[in-house]
Amino acid sequence: MVVPPAAPEQGRQQMALTALAPKRTNPAKRTGPAKGTGALRRRVADNLMAYAFMAAGLLCFAFFSWWPLIKGIVLSFQQDNFVIPPYFVGLENYRALFDDPLFWTAWKNTVVFTALALVFGFALPFVIAILLNEFRHLTGLFRVLVYLPVMLPPVVSVLLWRYFYDPGNGLFNTILGGLHLPPSQWTQGSSTAMISLVLVSTWANMGGATLMYLAALQGIPGELYEAAELDGASVWQRIRHVTIPQMRFIMLVLLLLQIIATMQVFIEPFLLTGTSSPDTVTVMVLIYRYAFTVNNDFGLAAAMSVLLFVVLGAFSALYLRLTRSAD
Structure with missing residues (x-):
């Protein structure tokens, strides 16, 4: 006996019941938003931790750098000697600075020291770096010897040279005596005091600049020197036309x-x-003199510091401009 096929009416009834039945939710789709919320929470937690570490660093930097800077600027408009309560005096501290003859002497000595330090401390490391770059043996030893003064504490270096400059039994006057030459006052003489300070500063700090120059020299392609040699360039011509342009x-x-x-x-x-020698008083020494020795006027010292900050800020802005343009 053959079973007859379902009637079209019964098929329509089943389709209607299926449409009216409630739809089941897919469990996988229900867990999707939960997973997204968890990932979002983890990202927020990670960012909060990063912001917490950054906030701690910013707070330390603000407390030890920004707050003293702001306090110094405010103090420059006040009269304060830590005896009486500070009070505002406006631009009186700056007027007193410009009326002080020692103010102009300090700036003149600072400019002279900077110029002499650049002559020795800028050119001499460059020459030493070129010589070290030509060595093929014991290069590590020579680099350590050049950089060794930088590793010494600055006070130790200055006290060592203080013994060298001693007008009585100092090393330099002993050498002059052995050569039957008259002794020198070195740091006490008006004509030799500034150059004596420059020699100490150059010896103590030229190691870092020398290694920077040496690293830059080793980055210059050797093909440029080979091409210059083939063209018959001398040593000075190679330095002038290859080394200096590449290290500008x-x-x-x-x-x-x-x-x-x-x-x-x-x-x-x-x-x-x-701090009492007018031949070697610099801006920083005068700031110390205003604050702790003669005047005990921290407002006057703060005003001098603000002027130095403005001058150094101009050079720093120029430095940032050059480094940004190089990038």
């Missing part, structure tokens, strides 16, 4: 950094000649 940027950056550093010289004149 690093030389300019180091020049600006040395200007910023040498204009803040303090340890050498403070330990070798003191």
